[in-house]
Every structure is written in C-alpha cells, then in structure tokens.
Amino acid sequence: MSITPTKLEIARDLLKESIVEKDKKTQSIIHKAQERINYRTIKSRLNLPTTANSAVDGYGILYQTFLNNPETEFEIAGIAKAGHPYKKKILPHQAIEIYTGAIMPEGVDTIVMHEKCKRSNNRVIINEKVKQNQNMRPIGENLKRGEVVVKKGKLLNAADIGQLAASGNNEIDIYAKLNVSVISTGDELISSSVNKRLRGQIYDSNKPMLLSLLDHNFLNIHDFGIVKDNRNELAIKFADALSKNDVVISSGGASDGIEDHTQNAIRDVGAECLVWQLAMKPGKPMAIGRKKNKFIFCLPGNPVAAFVCSKLLIKPLLIKLAGGVDLEPLVVKIPSGFEHKKRKGRAEYLRAKIISKDNGDFLKIHGRKGAGVISSLTGADGIVEIPMDYENVKVGELLKFYPFEHRCL
Numbered sequence: 376m377s378i379t380p381t382k383l384e385i386a387r388d389l390l391k392e393s394i395v396e397k398d399k400k401t402q403s404i405i406h407k408a409q410e411r412i413n414y415r416t417i418k419s420r421l422n423l424p425t426t427a428n429s430a431v432d433g434y435g436i437l438y439q440t441f442l443n444n445p446e447t448e449f450e451i452a453g454i455a456k457a458g459h460p461y462k463k464k465i466l467p468h469q470a471i472e473i474y475t476g477a478i479m480p481e482g483v484d485t486i487v488m489h490e491k492c493k494r495s496n497n498r499v500i501i502n503e504k505v506k507q508n509q510n511m512r513p514i515g516e517n518l519k520r521g522e523v524v525v526k527k528g529k530l531l532n533a534a535d536i537g538q539l540a541a542s543g544n545n546e547i548d549i550y551a552k553l554n555v556s557v558i559s560t561g562d563e564l565i566s567s568s569v570n571k572r573l574r575g576q577i578y579d580s581n582k583p584m585l586l587s588l589l590d591h592n593f594l595n596i597h598d599f600g601i602v603k604d605n606r607n608e609l610a611i612k613f614a615d616a617l618s619k620n621d622v623v624i625s626s627g628g629a630s631d632g633i634e635d636h637t638q639n640a641i642r643d644v645g646a647e648c649l650v651w652q653l654a655m656k657p658g659k660p661m662a663i664g665r666k667k668n669k670f671i672f673c674l675p676g677n678p679v680a681a682f683v684c685s686k687l688l689i690k691p692l693l694i695k696l697a698g699g700v701d702l703e704p705l706v707v708k709i710p711s712g713f714e715h716k717k718r719k720g721r722a723e724y725l726r727a728k729i730i731s732k733d734n735g736d737f738l739k740i741h742g743r744k745g746a747g748v749i750s751s752l753t754g755a756d757g758i759v760e761i762p763m764d765y766e767n768v769k770v771g772e773l774l775k776f777y778p779f780e781h782r783c784l
Contacts, residue, residue, distance in 0.1 A: 380654035380721065382763070383687060386663070389649060390692055395668040397698045399551035400638060405539045409590035412698045413529045419522050421540055422515040426625060427479045429455075430511045434492055434499050435471040435483035438507040445505075448498045456478060479511060486510035518542060528700035530593065547758060550594075550698035555724035556599040556616040557585050560609060560627040561676060562638070564571050564601050581626040581674070581681050588685055593697045604628060606636035608747045610643035617644060617669055621696060621781075624689065627676030637662050637673040646671055654721040654763060658684040670696070677746035683724050687777065707771045713739035715768040719772035726755035726774065738776060755779065 389758040392778050400414045404505040413653040449470035455461040457476030465471050465482035524542050525535050567578045589596050602612045616623040628637045641648050641664035657680035662673040672689055674681040717723050728740045738759050742751025757778040
C-alpha cells in the first residue's frame with residue numbers, strides 16, 4: 376500500500392489540535408519552579424520599584440536649580456543608601472550623596488554620577504550637561520501594579536523566577552509533571568551495562584540519548600527497558616507503559632519491514648494511528664498513536680533520525696501536553712557555506728556547525744550524513760533544514776538553522 380508521508384509542520388499541527396488541556400496542578404516554592412509550567416496568569420500586586428530610586432552612585436539635585444545656574448555649588452545635606460533612606464526634604468540649594476538603589480528624597484528629581492561632579496569638602500559642583508530625571512528609576516519602571524508577571528502555560532526560566540520573587544511571590548501553582556516512558560526495541564540491542572557482547576549484538580544508544588534529551592523538570596521520565604522484535608511483547612509493554620504514563624516513546628521497528636511491529640502494537644492497545652511516516656530525512660519511518668489523551672511516539676531506530684524527530688516534533692508537543700503554550704523550536708536563518716543536492720518531496724535535516732568569519736557567519740555541514748551516524752551529532756552546533764521543494768542549495772542561501780541547547784545561553 377502506497378503511503379503519502381506527512382509534512383512535519385502538518386503533523387505538529389494535527390497533534391496539537393488533538394491535545395486535551397491538562398488540569399492537574401501542584402504548588403512549588405518559586406526557586407524550585409525552574410522548567411515547570413505556570414498554572415495560572417500571575418499579575419503584580421505592586422509597582423516595581425515601589426518608590427523612585429537612583430540608578431547610579433552620584434549626587435541628587437533639583438534640576439531647576441541647576442538650570443537657573445549651572446555653576447551652583449550645592450551644599451551636601453547627607454547620604455542616602457539602599458535600605459537607608461534620607462528622610463528629610465532636600466532644599467533647592469542642596470544635594471544628597473546617593474547610591475544605587477537608594478530612595479530619592481523629597482526635593483530631588485535628577486541624579487548626576489560621581490565622576491561628573493567636583494566635590495570640595497561639603498559642597499559639589501556639576502561638571503556636565505544635565506537632563507531632568509536622568510539616572511533615576513521611576514515608580515513602576517519594571518512592573519506596574521496589575522501588570523502580568525507570567526502568563527498561564529509559561530515554561531518558567533530563571534528570569535521568570537526573579538520577576539516572581541521581586542513582585543512578592545513565594546509559592547505558585549504549577550502544572551503537575553507529565554509522565555513519560557522510554558522504550559527501545561530490537562533483538563540486537565543490549566544495555567551498555569552488559570560486559571559481554573555477542574556477535575551481532577549492539578549497545579542501545581537511543582534510550583540513554585532520549586532519557587538525557589528529555590531530562591526536563593516538567594517531565595517525569597521512566598526507563599521501560601528494551602523489548603524484543605515481537606508484536607505481542609511490544610503491545611504488552613505499550614499497554615503497561617500507557618497505564619502508568621501520559622506518553623510512551625519507543626525507538627526502532629517503525630518502518631515497513633517484517634520485524635517492524637509498532638503500527639500493529641499501537642492498534643493492539645486500542646490506540647488510533649494518527650501519523651505514519653513523515654516527509655523528512657532522516658525521520659521518515661515514524662508512527663504516532665493516541666489513546667484518549669495519551670500518546671505513543673514510535674521513533675525510527677537510527678539514532679540521528681530519533682534525535683532529529685525528538686528535537687523538532689516530540690519536545691514541543693510534550694510542553695503542550697504538560698500544560699504549556701505552543702513553543703516552537705528556536706530557529707534562526709544563517710547563510711549556507713556549502714552546496715547540496717537532493718530530491719524534491721521531503722525536507723532534509725543535516726547536522727551543521729556555525730563558522731564565524733570577519734564577513735559574517737555561515738553554516739558548514741558537520742560529520743557524515745547517514746541517519747545512523749551518531750558521531751555527526753557530537754560536535755555539531757545544530758540542525759540545518761533543506762526545504763521540501765529544494766533540489767539544490769547554493770553557497771550564500773539563507774537556511775533555517777535549529778541550534779542545539781549548548782549553543783543557547
């Protein structure tokens with residue numbers, strides 16, 4: 376039977392539309408909420424900063440006094456420090472020695488940096504042109520009361536945690552973790568913990584790779600071992616994994632070979648097969664099934680194909696399944712530094728490095744091109760996409776580039 380492979384973007388949209396919104400929540404102290412998914416939109420209960428304060432170390436003055444006479448010798452009335460405000464009003468002929476973060480006393484509307492002033496004993500002269508309200512942080516510059524701090528479904532990062540703390544939050548509601556099981560299939564596979572390897576056996580690289588790739592705080596990842604190339608055994612493993620998890624991810628056995636049983640095993644557990652084959656290289660032999668709001672992702676057995684499909688398709692969907700908003704993989708456009716030929720009809724994803732020169736950055740193909748050549752991933756900076764309708768890539772063409780995490784701060 377002839378099958379028309381599904382475009383990656385269409386598969387992604389189809390799966391997103393089939394996801395039922397998750398509603399399980401828990402609570403977390405904010406400093407432990409990194410990489411968790413925010414359950415409800417949180418608004419600021421106060422203005423940040425709550426008072427106008429100095430952005431620099433310097434002297435605070437009334438701008439109008441300087442405007443009337445730029446050569447004014449201001450009398451230094453006292454010192455204001457962060458946490459130690461000066462409580463008296465500053466008179467027009469006076470200045471306050473003020474430090475970063477200190478509340479601006481009444482009577483001061485402008486700050487001049489120390490190095491732009493000349494001090495003699497208890498007086499100071501300004502040695503630069505001054506703008507009113509310079510070097511001050513107004514009330515609500517960071518956040519205004521009622522302004523959104525983080526939205527519902529946001530995958531929280533360190534900056535979000537800092538903003539939540541600054542706005543007075545200690546505990547927040549977050550979505551419960553998504554439970555994910557990972558399985559490898561193949562008669563030839565053995566664990567790398569096995570010391571004696573028989574002829575024809577290979578060490579399983581996919582499961583350890585996927586367990587590492589999916590090691591995120593919004594997921595509970597479970598190792599469900601290695602299954603032989605047997606339809607019944609695979610269906611039993613799928614059923615067990617589905618009973619305990621929200622998502623099952625397997626690798627191997629997803630093509631049309633005699634020993635490839637994933638499609639049948641998906642149906643045997645009562646799941647609907649939503650996707651069978653993707654219009655991409657590597658990654659064509661992939662099956663995706665759904666049973667209610669639980670999913671089975673059957674990845675190709677070739678390690679590079681399994682990695683690419685997980686990176687571009689599975690990870691964004693796991694965020695959505697866990698309660699998050701749509702989050703597409705980070706993509707940038709970078710000129711090609713290589714030529715490449717391909718057939719139309721499916722997109723190709725090649726491993727690449729970013730080469731920086733005086734005249735700009737460009738992409739260079741990294742490693743060998745085979746879908747089983749895992750060494751092409753090590754040392755690569757990311758994946759470059761060659762679109763479906765391309766037959767040739769010329770040097771200088773802008774291409775989509777998906778950087779790996781280690782290239783992103």
